[in-house]
Amino acid sequence: MDGYDLVDVEVTHRDAEDLLSDSTDADGHRHTVQAARLRAGQTDTGLHSLAQLDGESVKLLEHQVDAAHRALFEMNGKALLADEVGLGKTIEVGMILKEMAYRDTDGSVLILTPAQLAKQWQAELREKFGLQFICNYDDEFDGFDAHSHIIASIDTAKSDRYRTEVLARNWDVLVLDEAHYVKNEETDRYDLIDQITYDYAFFLTATPIQNELTDLYNIISLLRPGLFGTRDVFDQYFVDTSQETLVNRNELQERLGKVMIRNKRAETDIDFTDRIIDTRTFEPSTKERALYDAVSDYVRGAYAQNQGQKLVLMLLQKEVVSSPWALERTIQRRLDEQASLDGTEELQGILDQLDAIEAVTKEERLLDIVEEARERVEMGRVIVFTQFRATQDALLERLAADGYTTHAFHGGHSSEEKEAIVEAFEANGGVLVSTDAMNEGRNLQFCNIMVNYDLPWNPMKVEQRIGRIHRIGQKREVYVFNMALKGTIEEYVLERLYHKIDLFQQTVGELSSILTRLEESGTSFEDEIFNRLVNAGSEVDLENDFDAMAVDLQEQRELAAKVEQFNSGVFEGFDLGDSDD
Template structure:
């Protein structure tokens, strides 16, 4: 055997002149995640030393010692990589061995940290079967994040039915579905490489079906994500940590004796000892510890008096919804009501596809071309001088209509929507960032995954009835890296459902004052987990008069106020228990 020159050795390691080396020693057994790869590399009765070298390299690649370099970073798309997130992922992989409680403050990116851990294990062949459990409202968000940021096509029960639990891939499901009596045994019988539980404070009660589900899962790696690991008492922290590392805090009685002050449950005893034990399983970043601060944002509601023909179109769509009895017709009528709150162009686009006599009155009223909201948008743009403006709409037809309006007015704009190729979309976004266009018209899908914090003025031309979508829009600008005060203008027509909804969300509950991520926490405290938009559409359909709609909205406002109150209480407790001395 001879040694190659340095440059050749760098690529192959050694050159083999001797016959292949035969291994007569007993077979070496490797852990399951690498067995298939190593069998391929070492297949047959003989192996060259080059094969052995590659086998050893593959084994090391899968080992914890190789986590000094994060291979997942190259796979992430459209994600800002903050130093504290990279440090967190390193710690989860190397120190906590893939079982961790991620308790960053809201808005700091626990989801991104979990995605990075997932990708890191996937790249190394250590996570072929992954289960993500989240509240029902967050399941679509997880599916979208996996696709746009990690290039992972998630598997869901909606697409695959009960067979989704078997086989390789990333399964995203609601905790409510997974814990069902008929489902839980199936989920627990399957071997999972990695399980991620979002909003993990929902599994804090040891006797609950949710806690029992997680406790019974067969999983090598487990991530629990929650900004509020404690909501009412310190023992909730014990229950969460026990899922990750049974025995970390001994027994519940021992935990109480050592750490719980019976006279002041929000002030634990033996803080240093508690901190040390938590450091073996928990990571918590705060804005203060990360040196991150957002500029203020100001949200304004711009109520426009619609013209008679605009009002007639909205009334016709609402009448069709209330008159619908068949589920299919009601579903289409609900869409028309939402589109009527956006633009006549959006309504016409749907009517062309439906060709349904049930919507004859809507079709007769849908010929409106000019709208008062369109004029209001132009006023907002001009009042801002040369400042750039991001205009959001839910519908492609509205985006095209807005593009025509801006072109007629001689304003420099670009548009992005879901039908565009990635190349065309990127070109439009690049032009907007470079200042070649004052206005960017975007659908919710069009600019997904793109951060636009160089701009500080946003117009919601239409308003999704789910406040989380509005928050996600605002988050494209009001995020770390933004240096200016952010102005948000919500456009709505007087007398519309959108005006009523904003009256509840903005004026009464003041949801838009919350920092990024906190709205998730408030909405998660609602007693009814159904999608808020569907609840509001059902209210419109079933309420015979506008007065009944107002009464239903008032009840929803009461529920939201209670949910916000619960969140405020939890946040105060969280601050009392996890001040800076508990930052990890």
């Protein structure tokens, strides 16, 4: 781009758009003539700020540096960063914002993320790039008109309380994480982004196409209005009526090349470590088996009488394979609520069976894993995941009694407490027992052993757990231990579903494609599992039902693979960029 005037480039860009559309629907956004500010006072387009970064805090990879450079200087400061999962899109944005701070073009910056990732963004930008942002979850946050550098949940920004403040301001920079969440123009999120005014914008998503090519059209039309003309023209010009093949492919790729950067894992120099899965199923004791059967019978009977109880009954079915302590709390609460209703006798019987259990099989077997880690792994670090606070409390008590250094992590901790817990785990080692609150974008590459003490029925949650340790920066093989009791719903989910779709070797993006297609009927993955459990007439029926579900999942996986092939056709030609620099 050196030697070209950015205004002239934009005029040429708009002339090309006019071939498809007589107008550019760019209301609410400034023309990218403001991108000239990026070059003000500079005789070249180098990333000068990189020299200021501490190599100990952040290791910049070639594809990340290239993406940041192209987004700033070849795309006029408006780009869709669409790298595959795990390639460091946040790092790319960090480099972009660092360079903009160096050039004094970041007077006001708004970063919108899913709620669970806001604090992660704040920490990464501060620790790796020295960039200070306030988060809407901080006590010091006084609104969107009171700070110059803000990270916020997109749902907070679109809320009635803050929407007017957000839209009243012209932002120098807008960053939108997980941009595929705004693919639907009928949503409040889409409407918010459509109305925000900004000079520069950087959208991030690993899955720019989830179901059809128009997903991509909607996202890019927010970022660069008019690039593809109207939607009708876009559909007629680039996609056949079946949505399965492209037409005018070369022109589509040329236009995407103006705004989108996509790096793929297979084509980078990153050497991801292996992921080793160790599934351990255990025979429950006689008393544990009797308890499981009693709870399952109660759940089936109660659901047949009142399907409105579905959520609490599903909870009971999950708790019984997690621990007696988790189950006890829910049973006691249910007894208190139903003191005068039928069915309390059955619940009291379950409570009596709970009291009779003296040893918990999974707890004993967990000690085998953590003891082996204490002997063979640096500082004996292990992360143990459970869905239930009562199970967490019991495991922490038992581990501490056996002499292990322990750490608890759950949603009840403040952001500052969570940071301190992770730091203590890294510094002191031992065993961190966490609920799924740890899914909130935490990076724990310093640990390479993880235990699923109980298994979420949603495979996305399992992959998100694994993703805490299996990511860029992990230098060792990652070991994932899955624990399940034989002959329970947990074993069915693990053996008949997760292993049959190779869950543990897939990425979040691939799983998202499978589950999105499966759930288009309106039934969630967890609902499907529960329905099969309560409606099965016998053990054989249950096995057959889960086998049938595995076949359905495999079909969805094949459809997802076809979508990926389609995507590859769209993205082909600029996966690693065509920069001459």
